[in-house]
Structure formats: C-alpha cells, structure tokens
Amino acid sequence: MNISVIGAGYVGLVSAVCFAELGHTVIGVDNNPEKLLALDEGKVPIHENLLPELLQRHLGHRLTFSSSISHAVRESDVIFITVGTPQSATGHADLGYVEAVTREIAKHITSMKLIVEKSTVPVRTSDAIRRTMTLNGASPRLFSVASNPEFLREGSAVTDFLYPDRIVIGVEDSFSEERLREIYSPLCDGSYYRREDLIPGCGASAAHFIVTNTNSAELIKHTSNAFLAMKISFMNAIANIAERVGGDVDQIREGVGADRRIGTSFLNAGIGYGGSCFPKDVLAFRAVAREVGYDFDLLDAVMRINKDQRHQFLRKVRDALWTLRDKRIAVFGLAFKAGTDDVRESPAIEIVEALVNEGCLITAYDPVAMPRALSELGLRVGENTVRMASDPYIAAEDVDAVLILTEWNEFASLDLPRLHSQMRLPVVIDGRNLYRPEVMEAAGFVYYSVGRAAVF
Numbered sequence: 001m002n003i004s005v006i007g008a009g010y011v012g013l014v015s016a017v018c019f020a021e022l023g024h025t026v027i028g029v030d031n032n033p034e035k036l037l038a039l040d041e042g043k044v045p046i047h048e049n050l051l052p053e054l055l056q057r058h059l060g061h062r063l064t065f066s067s068s069i070s071h072a073v074r075e076s077d078v079i080f081i082t083v084g085t086p087q088s089a090t091g092h093a094d095l096g097y098v099e100a101v102t103r104e105i106a107k108h109i110t111s112m113k114l115i116v117e118k119s120t121v122p123v124r125t126s127d128a129i130r131r132t133m134t135l136n137g138a139s140p141r142l143f144s145v146a147s148n149p150e151f152l153r154e155g156s157a158v159t160d161f162l163y164p165d166r167i168v169i170g171v172e173d174s175f176s177e178e179r180l181r182e183i184y185s186p187l188c189d190g191s192y193y194r195r196e197d198l199i200p201g202c203g204a205s206a207a208h209f210i211v212t213n214t215n216s217a218e219l220i221k222h223t224s225n226a227f228l229a230m231k232i233s234f235m236n237a238i239a240n241i242a243e244r245v246g247g248d249v250d251q252i253r254e255g256v257g258a259d260r261r262i263g264t265s266f267l268n269a270g271i272g273y274g275g276s277c278f279p280k281d282v283l284a285f286r287a288v289a290r291e292v293g294y295d296f297d298l299l300d301a302v303m304r305i306n307k308d309q310r311h312q313f314l315r316k317v318r319d320a321l322w323t324l325r326d327k328r329i330a331v332f333g334l335a336f337k338a339g340t341d342d343v344r345e346s347p348a349i350e351i352v353e354a355l356v357n358e359g360c361l362i363t364a365y366d367p368v369a370m371p372r373a374l375s376e377l378g379l380r381v382g383e384n385t386v387r388m389a390s391d392p393y394i395a396a397e398d399v400d401a402v403l404i405l406t407e408w409n410e411f412a413s414l415d416l417p418r419l420h421s422q423m424r425l426p427v428v429i430d431g432r433n434l435y436r437p438e439v440m441e442a443a444g445f446v447y448y449s450v451g452r453a454a455v456f
C-alpha cells in the first residue's frame with residue numbers, strides 16, 4: 001500500500017517507520033525543515049528505543065520524507081494525519097493543524113484517497129474533516145475519512161505500534177475498512193510477529209482488530225486516556241490517605257490489584273501524570289462533555305488531584321528541609337516518564353520551577369532529556385539556579401537532598417553507599433517509589449516517598 005503520514009513527530013515518525021517495517025511504501029511529511037534535514041540524514045530527532053534502527057533499515061527504500069503535501073497526496077492511497085492537537089486557551093483541543101492539513105489535502109486530490117485521522121481529536125472531528133474537504137473543493141466521490149486512534153506510549157512506542165493490544169478503526173464505509181484491514185493485516189494475521197529476525201516478539205500475539213463508527217473510535221481514544229488518568233489520580237488519592245494513617249500504598253496496590261476485575265497496572269502512586277497527552281486530553285474530553293450538555297465533573301476531580309500531587313510532593317520537600325532558600329538539591333529525572341526525552345508538561349519540570357522560585361539551587365541529571373529540559377527551563381539556567389550534571393553522583397555532590405522525579409531504571413539501581421557519601425545531608429525524596437523504605441533506612445538515608453511512611 002502507498003501511504004503518507006503527515007506530521008513526523010512522536011506519533012507520525014513512529015507510524016511512518018513502522019508502516020515501512022510492515023512492507024508499505026511510505027512518505028513522511030513535515031513542515032519543519034530542520035526535522036526533515038535530520039531525517040534525510042538518518043538521524044532521529046527524538047529519543048525513542050528502536051526507532052534509529054528501523055529508520056536506518058527503511059530510509060531511502062520504502063521510506064522517504066518530504067515537505068510537500070501535494071506530493072504525498074499524489075503518491076499515496078491512504079493519508080494519515082498525525083499533526084499535534086495541543087490544548088487551546090479554552091481547554092478544547094486546538095485543531096488548527098488538522099484543519100490546515102485537511103485544506104491542503106483537499107486542494108490536491110485528483111483520485112480516490114482514504115484520509116485517516118490518527119491524531120487524538122474530539123468526537124465528530126471526522127465530520128469536520130469531511131466538511132472541510134468538500135468546502136475546499138474536493139469532490140465527496142474522491143475521498144473517505146476514517147479514524148484510527150493511536151495508543152502508543154512514548155518510551156516503548158515502536159513495540160507498542162508493532163505489537164499492539166488492539167487496533168481501533170472508525171469507519172463509515174467498506175472501502176475504508178478494507179484499506180485499513182490490509183494495512184494492518186501483518187499485525188492481525190500473525191505474519192509480522194512471527195518473524196523472529198525483526199524485533200524479538202515481546203511474547204506478542206495477534207492484535208485485536210476493532211471496527212467501530214468514526215464517532216465511537218474518537219470517543220474510545222478520549223475514554224482510554226481519561227480512564228488511565230483517573231486510575232493514576234485515584235491511586236494518588238489513596239496514597240495520600242495511606243500516608244496520613246500509616247498505610248503502605250505498595251501493599252494496598254497488591255491487595256487491591258489481585259482482584260482480577262481491577263488488576264495492578266497503572267496503579268502506581270507518584271507525582272501525578274504529565275506529558276503531551278493525558279493533561280490536554282482529559283481537559284479536552286471535559287470540554288467535549290460540557291459542549292454536548294453532560295457535566296462530566298469526575299474529570300475535574302481527576303485533574304485537581306493530579307495538580308495537587310505536585311503540591312503534596314513539595315510539601316514533603318519542605319518537611320524534610322524546613323526552609324528552602326539556598327538549599328542545594330539534586331534532581332534525578334526531568335522527562336515526564338522513563339524512556340523518553342519528552343519534557344512537555346513534565347511534573348519534574350514543574351517541581352524544579354517551583355523550587356527555583358523558592359530560592360533552591362538545583363543540579364539536575366536525566367539520561368536523555370537534559371537538552372530539551374534546558375530549553376524548557378531556559379532563563380533559569382541562565383540565572384545559574386539550575387545546572388545539569390553528567391551523572392547522578394556528580395549531581396548529588398554536596399547537596400541537601402536528592403529528589404527522584406522520573407522512574408528511569410538507572411535510578412532504581414543506584415549505588416546507595418556511593419550516593420550517600422556524595423551528599424551533604426542523606427535525604428532522598430522519591431516521587432516514584434523506586435525503593436522500599438526499609439532498604440533506604442538500612443543504607444542510612446532519611447527517605448520520603450509517596451503513600452508510605454517516611455523513614456528517618
């Protein structure tokens with residue numbers, strides 16, 4: 001199949017590379033010239049496991065990049081839209097990029113195409129795409145619009161794409177369904193995951209292929225993200241109660257998660273969700289509900305608990321250090337989660353900014369997110385209140401406390417005696433519960449975590 005993917009960001013680039021991996025001929029389109037230059041040279045502009053290897057494998061063969069939507073439309077049967085849908089000032093998803101791309105596609109369409117929205121969009125966006133296509137001169141006989149929400153997670157995006165639990169397509173006609181079935185058939189009939197020479201099979205099995213109408217597919221994506229965000233906030237609320245009464249959130253998770261109706265996944269207490277998806281998608285879903293006349297105030301609580309979780313963490317830092325002005329603090333982790341260099345809406349960045357505002361001097365370390373964090377924190381770095389270190393032990397030199405803010409494996413296997421010897425005061429405040437309190441106590445640390453009693 002000839003495919004183009006418009007928007008070569010986290011989702012678009014992974015999709016383009018993986019569609020090539022599945023045997024399709026793919027054009028990745030972006031309007032960022034620097035990104036295109038890097039990609040043409042085989043350089044991946046983001047940190048994502050396995051992406052460089054797959055790019056190398058397919059670049060120049062089944063995969064090319066272009067800045068031209070007209071070229072992509074001409075050469076493809078199926079056009080995926082994967083541009084950003086950021087939060088607008090009103091809390092709605094800003095669909096400006098999706099609209100701009102749709103108008104551009106409409107201008108160049110001369111033969112039958114399938115347009116697939118893969119970006120996360122509010123319900124009924126596919127109707128708006130259809131309308132916009134027609135208004136901009138495309139004959140309704142020359143296109144179909146389908147929805148195919150993406151569920152990959154940054155940090156494991158390639159394996160999530162190639163070994164998904166499910167593929168959801170929202171269609172209004174058999175033409176769209178047939179095309180999308182054909183595109184994804186290697187993931188559903190077993191022909192991809194059985195090829196051991198490629199990416200080791202992750203114990204994968206055939207993906208569940210779910211066909212719905214377009215409105216349901218759009219709702220499935222918002223529902224999934226809102227539900228996962230709710231699980232996180234729910235467990236953080238439980239952690240706050242456990243902490244106050246001498247409970248242990250790890251034990252609670254085990255006891256609750258053993259119920260198969262509940263399960264243990266996504267029930268880790270911490271400093272709250274962040275990233276470029278959950279915060280904006282929960283807010284956008286709240287706006288959608290309001291617009292259709294339903295007061296989905298459960299989502300307000302999810303967002304409030306999440307925001308408050310940062311404050312709860314900062315309160316612990318104050319408890320541990322008393323006053324904050326001129327305190328030296330090492331921060332382990334800046335990415336919003338492990339496995340990525342993405343710092344968009346990262347709780348770690350928010351916490352660093354709050355501590356800087358209170359007069360702390362920060363030395364931060366992250367295995368891959370420091371360059372992006374530097375530009376996010378910009379001015380702060382200039383003021384010399386935030387410095388980056390080349391490893392965690394250097395970051396911890398002479399500090400009053402270490403804060404663990406991202407759940408990188410590297411931070412879960414620190415050389416504890418070495419860390420202890422580096423620090424001025426042996427205080428660790430762990431926002432990701434990477435250690436058992438008794439282990440840290442035995443290693444001589446004052447240790448605060450989330451939903452468990454502090455040890456001194």
Ligand code: NAD
Binds near residue numbers: 006100
């Ligand atoms: P991103 O910001 O990383 O990438 C968007 C890309 O689109 C950028 O490279 C940008 O240059 C390009 N672009 C914007 N306008 C363009 C235009 N007119 N023509 C060509 N290219 C254009 O965004 P992302 O994280 O990949 O997210 C994309 C969508 O996928 C969003 O709707 C997001 O909610 C959704 N999503 C993201 C994830 C994730 O983990 N990042 C997961 C699932 C779904």
